Amino acid sequence: MVRKPTAAAVAAPSDPAPVPEHEMVYRRLRAQILHGEMAPGQAVTIQGLAAELGAGMTPVREAIRRLIAESALVFQGNRRVSVPVLRPDNLDELILLRRVLDTELARRAAGRATPSDIDALEAIDIALDAAITRGDVRGYLAENHRFHTAIYDLAAAPILAGLAEGLWLRFGPSLRVVCGRLGTQNLPDRHKEAIAAWRRCDADAVAAAMERDVVQGMEVIRAVLAKGRFD
């Protein structure tokens, strides 16, 4: 019954391909979208990506399908695929969803976080501040995402966390545009309020702080989106 994977678990020092190539391509493309390295509206071709990433067509194809299913890419009816352009009415829905999901996840995380978990969150927030004062857009986006993802992981609610994580893919491309216009100085950051509330074990205050953080962040996107038409 109980099987002992004799050699597979020991994992030889030279691991040639523990994760398949379509998974690697997926993660890479996902990271690019998340960090705003692909412009909204940009066309995506299988053969182009295959050549660019030095991968075969089949793995690239599967990665693209997966990203389309997550709405990180859009299939344009004919056989074209592109990075989606965020519209103001879409943003309204995203704000509503993040208000619900991020606050619920933060509330659950508040009931489960150990002091060392909170220390880890604070460490991420410090790195985030450093990126802001450094004017490092890429670093800000990465640390901010890491902060929220850490909360998702603490909540022990895989379905909610998966949906919340999926939302980031939708506004990722636009985030880069926003930061490119505003710089990192004027970005809101309610993380310190949340951390303080966490230390007090005040779940309601944590949720409230996260809601403010999310709404303010999304409103910044909305403001830039409404002002500049980048088609």
Next chain:
Amino acid sequence: MVRKPTAAAVAAPSDPAPVPEHEMVYRRLRAQILHGEMAPGQAVTIQGLAAELGAGMTPVREAIRRLIAESALVFQGNRRVSVPVLRPDNLDELILLRRVLDTELARRAAGRATPSDIDALEAIDIALDAAITRGDVRGYLAENHRFHTAIYDLAAAPILAGLAEGLWLRFGPSLRVVCGRLGTQNLPDRHKEAIAAWRRCDADAVAAAMERDVVQGMEVIRAVLAKGRFD
């Protein structure tokens, strides 16, 4: 070299491939999962499905990838794929999500539905009642899903609707198990309350009725899930 551009253009009476094959396979598998034709925990193999559906490996492969991305199927670490088994803690999250999404979508739909839209909803509900009294499980599942989907479409909120629709894939396989144990008689149906409220243009009452409908339906699943262990 020698091309036959005419063959496709003449378009025989039976349209051979207006939609690509991977899309056909996807829709078919999705429908099977949604209608509970695949048992929770059942293994899914590419080659098995390819043989069963008379399709090539590549289209089946892409359809499975897509369904995995929607969490309609699960990738089990090694390279095996199976229909997910719903656990009670997952159900808690699904109930929370459906309460939020279905009520919000119903509220938005309430502000936009025309009288003929409401008539269409009522027609679906009548067909649903007929399926219940007939004891037709398959028909009940189909009409119930159609009812809620029609509301999603009316709400004009594509992101919310997409997420709500995606949730159905998660409890679809279990729904069939539930109906197999209970029959169709004891299933709750708050649709008539909702339709009456719709006619009064009372958005709050519509949302409240939908919330009761959703919660009662999901609680039925929870009760059966907690009672019978079907592994």
Next chain:
DNA sequence: CTTCCCAAAATTTGATCATATTCTGATACA
């Protein structure tokens, strides 16, 4: 003599690639 367990062959299944076919969009020509 039977039973259990471990190891290695055999089968099944997934991953990747090269190739052929079909479709879309655009350009050139009338």
Next chain:
DNA sequence: TGTATCAGAATATGATCAAATTTTGGGAAG
């Protein structure tokens, strides 16, 4: 302006390789 042709890209097939599970056979212990 409208039509025909062409290049480019996506879809689909089958073959090939790699990995994992299952089966099978032999030996040791009871």
